[in-house]
Amino acid sequence: MSSLPANQKTINDYDIMIVGGGPAGVSTWLHLNKYAPELAAKTVLIEKEIFPREKICGGGIGGWSGVILQNLDVHLDIPSLHISDIEFINGEKTFILHQPNCFEMVRRIEFDHALMKLAVSRGLMLHEDELFLHFTRNHRNLLVNTTEGTYKVKVLIGADGALSSVRRSMNLSNIPHIASTLEVFSPANNAFDHEFDEKKITVDLTFIKKGLQGYIWHVPCIKNGKSFVGHGMANFPIHKKKPKASMTNIFNQVLQSRNIAIDQKSWVGHPIRWYAKEDTISIPNILLAGDAVGIEPAFGGGIHFALSYGEVSAKSIINAFQTNDFSFQDYGTTIQAHLIGKWIAKCTSVALSLYDMKMDPFDAAREVFTIRKKK
């Protein structure tokens, strides 16, 4: 999408570097561009891959995503499926939470690409196929080494996912909160998969009573114009001392119940980080955003968090330039005071009860998935 800098030279053209071209990184830039275009003009975003790039994800754009995208005047023309129903299962019991257009199902490869193209069209300087390596401090600046050169910047944003390289280079002493996921996609089989026909997402909470600190999902999606269903599971070991359920056994059982014969070698998995308020998520000149900070540990919803982290990080950066204070020491408390922080705190409380079987799974689902109150 843009030319790369010459190899291994010091680049002084930018004040800000964003690492990671997912929704959190791009949202950070879009918010900078909206509220401080002069800073956005001095920002570079590096992405290790080349767009369009695959991204393992259920692809549900929900929560308050619509509000943020509207605020940023973002309207993406990509194939999507509007979902109004989420079916929750707990053994023999089921209920459907009906909220018109509560989710828009997209393919992340298409969503991320379209969002990036929009940002580039608004002036984002994107460097693809470029990896963050490490940073060193130089007076009040950072020298950031990438596979393509050394950048002298004032602010570095790590929006590079749950296994963030930026986070790792910050040497934080946080307790790791990492959840595991497994996922496969299969063509929709009308005899077993009703998600596509009924335009619903299924969330199966049955396995909590068998020790899983997580749930199974079945989500409809369109791949190359064809109806597919994404089947996945997440396990958040929030109670570390509880015996671990076998994800492999449970996922096998789930796939068999849907008559899906996909070899275990073809299953894909990715880690999810969840945020705890004790976590350090910034150091002087460096902020984390999106999955690099973490999402909520009850159901792991992510894209609306990513978009919100972008807003908070951009505003923190603008404030830093205005006050010439790049310590970012208030970033954690700013996150906690923001909707994302409050929501994560609420979901953490739900997760602690839900995965200790001290809360009815359906009540937990209502707490987290009810998005509009009529009061």
Add this chain to the structure above:
Amino acid sequence: MKFATLGHLMIKENIRDMPKDWIHDSWIYSPELNVKGTKGHITGLLLTAKEMMESPIEEIRQNILDLAVFIQDEFNVELIQLGALTTSVTSGGKWLADNTSFSGFVNHGDSYTAAVTCQGVMKSLKICHKVPSECTIAVIGAYGIIGEAISKILVPQFNHSILIGRNRHKLKNLRENVKGDFETTTYLSTRKADVILTATSHPTALLSSAHLKENAIVVDVSQPPNLSYAICQKRPDVFRVDGGFVDLPKQIPYQIPALPKGKIFSCVAEVIMQAFENEKKDHVGSIDLHHLKKTEEWAEKYGFTLHEMTNFGVPIKSD
């Protein structure tokens, strides 16, 4: 326009409450009644609710048609109100309305029942010092004719709504027809509901004490009731209301067999009002909310009111 109600027995013992001259070999039918100058009959099948549910549908439909044609030919009835299970057996009355052997008009009377039920819910909330925007309502039988209309009206007013029915496909259709946010389920998820509204044709009581939140309001439109008298006795905190009745205007001094004094089924009130209005239309199948509104206007015009609510026939004091 001459009207007739066409119902059936709930239980065999109902026969005892009937005037002897209403009981005939094949059916129940009253002598001609004169309601403020408009003539009509109360008629019914000699079948109990259980027999209605267990007999082959074709047999029941033929029985209904035979009675409809009989009262059309013998008494010049032009408008029939289908009561209780005769509505569901005839697909909301559509089967009879479409049948060419009966040339009159058909009304299930459920529009006014739905309207009165909504009034009953609001009145109960007021008596219990609750407001809908802070309450959860559960509607049992939510995709039925009455349940669907009530759901359409009440879901937007409540903080949370749980729409309950046994058939997943019918619940799916319901989700497409009711606006707003709510949940649907096939199990009796009423334990957290501040208000439970039942509108089913289930032959026995569905609700146990475990289904009831403390101080729950239950508006029971179902016949037979979905909350039994025995459970009501055990749970005095529960505020139960008989659904589907209204007060007769003072000018209509009839005593309907087996009903509390001065009360009439709202569905019967609707057909009487339609006859008063001489409105030559079918009102079958899903309820048209415009028609429902119109029945409320008719009720105001003719003096049918939900003045005094009852619980198993006993008046509820509003203080």
